[in-house]
Amino acid sequence: xxxxxxxxxxxxxxxxxxxxxxxxxxxxxxxxxxxxxxxxxxxxxxxxxxxxxxxxxxxxxxxxxxxxxxxxxxxxxxxxxxxxxxxxxxxxxxxxxxxxxxxxxxxxxxxxxxxxxxxxxxxxxxxxxxxxxxxxxxxxxxxxxxxxxxxxxxxxxxxxxxxxxxxxxxxxxxxxxxxxxxxxxxxxxxxxxxxxxxxxxxxxxxxxxxxxxxxxxxxxxxxxxxxxxxxxxxxxxxxxxxxxxxxxxxxxxxxxxxxxxxxxxxxxxxxxxxxxxxxxxxxxxxxxxxxxxxxxxxxxxxxxxxxxxxxxxxxxxxxxxxxxxxxxxxxxxxxxxxxxxxxxxxxxxxxxxxxxxxxxxxxxxxxxxxxxxxxxxxxxxxxxxxxxxxxxxxxxxxxxxxxxxxxxxxxxx
Numbered sequence: 001x002x003x004x005x006x007x008x009x010x011x012x013x014x015x016x017x018x019x020x021x022x023x024x025x026x027x028x029x030x031x032x033x034x035x036x037x038x039x040x041x042x043x044x045x046x047x048x049x050x051x052x053x054x055x056x057x058x059x060x061x062x063x064x065x066x067x068x069x070x071x072x073x074x075x076x077x078x079x080x081x082x083x084x085x086x087x088x089x090x091x092x093x094x095x096x097x098x099x100x101x102x103x104x105x106x107x108x109x110x111x112x113x114x115x116x117x118x119x120x121x122x123x124x125x126x127x128x129x130x131x132x133x134x135x136x137x138x139x140x141x142x143x144x145x146x147x148x149x150x151x152x153x154x155x156x157x158x159x160x161x162x163x164x165x166x167x168x169x170x171x172x173x174x175x176x177x178x179x180x181x182x183x184x185x186x187x188x189x190x191x192x193x194x195x196x197x198x199x200x201x202x203x204x205x206x207x208x209x210x211x212x213x214x215x216x217x218x219x220x221x222x223x224x225x226x227x228x229x230x231x232x233x234x235x236x237x238x239x240x241x242x243x244x245x246x247x248x249x250x251x252x253x254x255x256x257x258x259x260x261x262x263x264x265x266x267x268x269x270x271x272x273x274x275x276x277x278x279x280x281x282x283x284x285x286x287x288x289x290x291x292x293x294x295x296x297x298x299x300x301x302x303x304x305x306x307x308x309x310x311x312x313x314x315x316x317x318x319x320x321x322x323x324x325x326x327x328x329x330x331x332x333x334x335x336x337x338x339x340x341x342x343x344x345x346x347x348x349x350x351x352x353x354x355x356x357x358x359x360x361x362x363x364x365x366x367x368x369x370x371x372x373x374x375x376x377x378x379x380x381x382x383x384x385x386x387x388x389x390x391x392x393x394x395x396x397x398x399x400x401x402x403x404x405x406x407x408x409x410x411x412x413x
Contacts, residue, residue, distance in 0.1 A: 021099030115142030169216030
């Protein structure tokens with residue numbers, strides 16, 4: 001089936017919607033919510049999910065959670081919130097080009113980092129270490145825990161009571177969790193499926209053995225694209241590496257040559273902006289072209305054909321996937337593990353470990369709603385509650401709590 005022939009006809013669309021492919025998710029055909037609710041007179045199911053995510057407490061906290069740098073580096077660097085907004089923009093662009101549901105893709109992008117700890121991946125690694133004997137810690141599973149349990153905004157249920165399609169996309173945007181034999185896929189083979197996902201799966205089947213919708217796949221690729229582009233931008237701005245250093249990457253060297261040819265002698269900051277813009281554009285254009293090719297080959301008749309496909313349908317071509325891997329391979333030692341950043345990461349990890357140890361020994365040191373009934377919980381559930389509390393902290397709040405509980409708090413400078 002040619003790519004363009006896979007779109008629905010005008011009369012098939014829901015009121016107010018853009019043209020849409022037959023394999024796109026449809027809010028009118030949603031599998032619904034765990035707790036049934038009356039419909040909205042002004043919003044479809046996925047628009048409602050997006051709005052609930054934006055108005056959640058966890059979403060607001062992203063403003064003061066580190067992406068790569070801690071807050072002392074300056075106001076111009078990305079936070080979890082600004083990263084999330086960039087991912088949402090790219091996800092909508094991909095969804096629009098592929099005839100997918102833009103609202104669902106946006107909702108998934110906006111929610112994808114809700115489960116992250118303070119201090120970026122440093123905090124997650126430290127908390128996972130603390131939770132090693134109690135089921136571990138995984139930010140994707142924590143996102144599910146937040147939107148199904150930890151948010152307390154509604155009288156009739158815990159969490160946000162999001163639609164099945166949004167929950168499915170949050171859990172499976174990186175691919176199936178179970179293989180054809182029902183065993184954990186490679187990513188979870190050693191540690192097993194995170195407890196929060198297993199627990200929720202018992203309440204509502206999220207089809208852990210299939211791929212997620214194309215909208216979720218688009219949101220996952222948008223995350224990769226945003227990471228590569230803005231980490232290059234932030235790394236250059238912070239002086240961790242130079243434009244000349246990036247010429248060792250063939251993909252980036254080609255873009256820099258293009259900029260030099262069009263704008264000879266361009267000042268470094270404008271050259272950086274031109275480079276970042278081109279990285280996003282080339283990646284987005286490649287995903288659109290490769291996804292159209294895969295979709296035309298698969299000829300999916302509906303969204304479930306996407307779920308049961310043998311491979312993702314929204315993807316980079318192999319040359320650009322190699323460029324993505326090379327960029328990440330460059331950024332890991334030159335940015336995430338840069339000698340200037342590593343000591344700060346170590347001190348931030350120490351803050352998380354200190355908090356977990358102190359609160360494990362003295363749960364009553366947590367605020368009232370967190371401490372209530374904690375002493376009566378078994379060790380594993382008590383540890384999980386402490387992890388929930390710490391994971392929800394912003395960078396600033398984690399440091400403030402450390403100052404409250406300890407005589408000395410390290411400077412993250």
